[in-house]
Amino acid sequence: MFKVMKVKLFNIDESPTHFEFQFTRENLQKLEERYQFQTMECVATLTKKQEFIELKGTYRVRIKTFCDLCLVPVSTELDESFLIGLISENDQKIPEGDLELSLNSFETDCYQGEEIDLITYFEDQLILDLPLAVTCSEDCKGLCSVCGTNRNESNCNCLDESSSSPFAVLKDLKPD
Numbered sequence: 356m357f358k359v360m361k362v363k364l365f366n367i368d369e370s371p372t373h374f375e376f377q378f379t380r381e382n383l384q385k386l387e388e389r390y391q392f393q394t395m396e397c398v399a400t401l402t403k404k405q406e407f408i409e410l411k412g413t414y415r416v417r418i419k420t421f422c423d424l425c426l427v428p429v430s431t432e433l434d435e436s437f438l439i440g441l442i443s444e445n446d447q448k449i450p451e452g453d454l455e456l457s458l459n460s461f462e463t464d465c466y467q468g469e470e471i472d473l474i475t476y477f478e479d480q481l482i483l484d485l486p487l488a489v490t491c492s493e494d495c496k497g498l499c500s501v502c503g504t505n506r507n508e509s510n511c512n513c514l515d516e517s518s519s520s521p522f523a524v525l526k527d528l529k530p531d
């Protein structure tokens with residue numbers, strides 16, 4: 356087990372090699388600001404195949420974010436694994452025959468030069484694995500659109516026009 360995030364191609368061969376590493380939030384560029392975490396624990400297994408490099412990844416991370424509806428902090432744990440085929444960007448050859456057959460069961464991505472920067476693939480995968488909607492509970496009542504009260508905690512006396520009429524939003528946009 357090696358502890359590196361960037362793997363030189365000559366360290367990868369036909370027998371699977373494991374790389375273990377972890378990184379912090381600051382290492383990621385593409386992940387939306389609203390998703391925070393302390394550390395993401397990763398294991399990558401790289402195997403050289405005939406025309407590509409197979410990357411098996413597993414990772415674990417506790418994501419901290421906010422409920423989409425009422426904005427209270429929520430956290431969710433992701434414990435995922437993935438499999439992708441890495442093709443050299445210099446390899447202009449059109450995949451055909453065996454390569455196509457062996458790759459069509461999983462996703463592919465590219466790498467540049469003589470080094471594989473593992474963090475990119477783990478970040479992309481994390482973004483894919485994030486839930487589309489994050490809520491504090493299945494029946495979160497959200498915030499009152501008039502006074503901003505968290506309806507899970509208390510009731511206010513505002514008339515909720517937003518749920519009764521689709522035109523309520525338009526009304527809010529009109530000047531007084």
Ligand SMILES: [Zn+2]
Nearest residue numbers: 422425491495
């Ligand atoms: Zn909520």
Ligand SMILES: [Zn+2]
Nearest residue numbers: 499502511513
């Ligand atoms: Zn209210």
